[in-house]
Amino acid sequence: MSRRWVVGRTVLVLAAALAAGGAGAQQRESASSPQPGSAGSARTPPVAAHGAGMPAGMPAPLSAPTEAGQDAFAAIAEVVRILDADPHTDWRQVDLERLRQHLIDMNEVVLRATVQAHLVPGGLAMEVTGTGRTGAAIRSMVIPHAAELDRMPGLTATAETIADGVRLTVTAREAGDGAAVARLRGLGFIGLLTLGAHHQRHHLALARGLAMPSGGH
Numbered sequence: 001m002s003r004r005w006v007v008g009r010t011v012l013v014l015a016a017a018l019a020a021g022g023a024g025a026q027q028r029e030s031a032s033s034p035q036p037g038s039a040g041s042a043r044t045p046p047v048a049a050h051g052a053g054m055p056a057g058m059p060a061p062l063s064a065p066t067e068a069g070q071d072a073f074a075a076i077a078e079v080v081r082i083l084d085a086d087p088h089t090d091w092r093q094v095d096l097e098r099l100r101q102h103l104i105d106m107n108e109v110v111l112r113a114t115v116q117a118h119l120v121p122g123g124l125a126m127e128v129t130g131t132g133r134t135g136a137a138i139r140s141m142v143i144p145h146a147a148e149l150d151r152m153p154g155l156t157a158t159a160e161t162i163a164d165g166v167r168l169t170v171t172a173r174e175a176g177d178g179a180a181v182a183r184l185r186g187l188g189f190i191g192l193l194t195l196g197a198h199h200q201r202h203h204l205a206l207a208r209g210l211a212m213p214s215g216g217h
Helices: 003-032 046-050 071-085 096-112 133-150 178-194 198-208
Strands: 114-120 123-129 155-162 165-172
Touching: 071 096, 071 198, 096 133, 096 178, 096 198, 114 178, 123 133, 123 155, 123 178, 133 155, 133 165, 133 178, 165 178
Parallel strands: none
Antiparallel strands: 114 123, 123 165, 155 165
């Protein structure tokens, strides 16, 4: 046997061994790498990562809105809930339109009335005026509210009709009570209008269709 034949045979054996090793490595890599969409795949679709297609960074929505959207609407909705919860509500007498008209009057007085205030001994005199619906709303609201103020301890209140409105005069019962005088002057017309816890009861009575002993709607 010649030396050249032995060397040639040795080269062929080594080449075959290398080829077999490369094929086995490819098979092992293919077996260990999961195919797209297979159970072994660790990739998560982009949509599933944020849920329902929501863009990244967008806050999660609230379960439901909590604001009624408008103050008069919210006041009426509150009264409706009270009426619904009361088994003694007489729905034949309920008059929510009456309440709505009163809330319109409140809006006219609070936002559109003109007020000219003057200091008087022990308090304040206010000429509250407006035209059209505003003037009518002033008379409807301020005159009965003066009666409510006059029933409060420490205050005296009177109201008289003038052209396009009402003159409201409020004084401290004790003219020498400097703190009380300063308070009512500081409150002014709109602050005095808020005094008393009768507004909510008044709204409910209007919605129930009850008569108002102090006038108004």
